Amino acid sequence: MPVLVDDDLRFEDGPAVPRPSMVVNRWLRELPASGCPAPSSWESYARAVKAWMEFLADHGVAVVDSRERLKAALGKYAEYRAAGPVRERFAATTWGQHMSILSLFYRWAMEEGRAEAEPFTYRTARALFAGTGREVRVNLAVRRAPKPHVTIKYLEPDFTRLFLDGLRGLAPDGSSDPY
Template identity: 55%
Template structure:
């Protein structure tokens, strides 16, 4: 299937009465044989896809890049269905089976064909939008997706939202941070060393130990133990805060009724269990 960008340049020589009502840079899909109908009055699926694409600017998508992404998604989907003998406007049961195979193809197939979860979700959103439009226009019998209705707050108002169940859950952005920006990392290291932003000794610095917390360990030792960031001084402080083996005793609970192992912990020798 071919994907081109429309241009009205030279339309006067096209043997048409007036300029086509198609926007500049609007993507157009057409089969490799350059035909739009299987027979007179029997349009191919690409005709309906092109109609949906032309309406994107009226449905909240004014950017040409969005049109291209949508056209590329539909092109890949139509090509996949054609290779398996499935009509893009067929029954819901058949299309859902094809979507299941498409997920295997895009998420577990060859490396060159795989998509990451974000790309997969983007494409599922585009397909869902197309099939919803096709159903509303009477072109398709139903939408081959399942949805779950939920509620969320928007501007202080509780509204209902639909979630496409074919979309994958992705981690929140802050959980994917793997490094610090260079300027912030330099400031962070200087702070640990007792230096100010300019690299000069900070007169307010009182050592790495800092004030004690309720458990007797310095704040920096607690912070290092919880984050995994350690310096030699932190490790020495943490080692000093750990009680010796002679001052502790191990306590184990009885096995649970279902055969599980009882919980165990370490207590100070003078504590009462």
């Protein structure tokens, strides 16, 4: 089971005042009983929350801060992970995975009385599966990824010429297209 430890190796800021890392550690310990039985997932969850906590600390925001401050930090985090240093950028799918993990953490923290707010906004959607519909919450802090069928990796040379001629308003034979 992964365990987060602060740089100064302290677990409390005072008697019965656990640090945010200890709150995260409790959540991590409860993952196997919360529907996450795979040890490889525990590590991924810990790494995602650790990266978020480090980013928040660098920007002076607490892990269990006000909704406004957390939302502002989430916006900065999105910018950092989308357009920051190349080695720190996330693909849209990785971003979505990290937001899902953070959403699980904040939902747990709020249910346990450890947090009063989360940085996410949700909308309600209708999910259909095998003819049965139900209402689900959809986290709006996701980046859209292109579908494989709309991603063109290359064009054949003859099609490239035809495509460019069409954009110029030319017919397939290169003459002016009257339409």
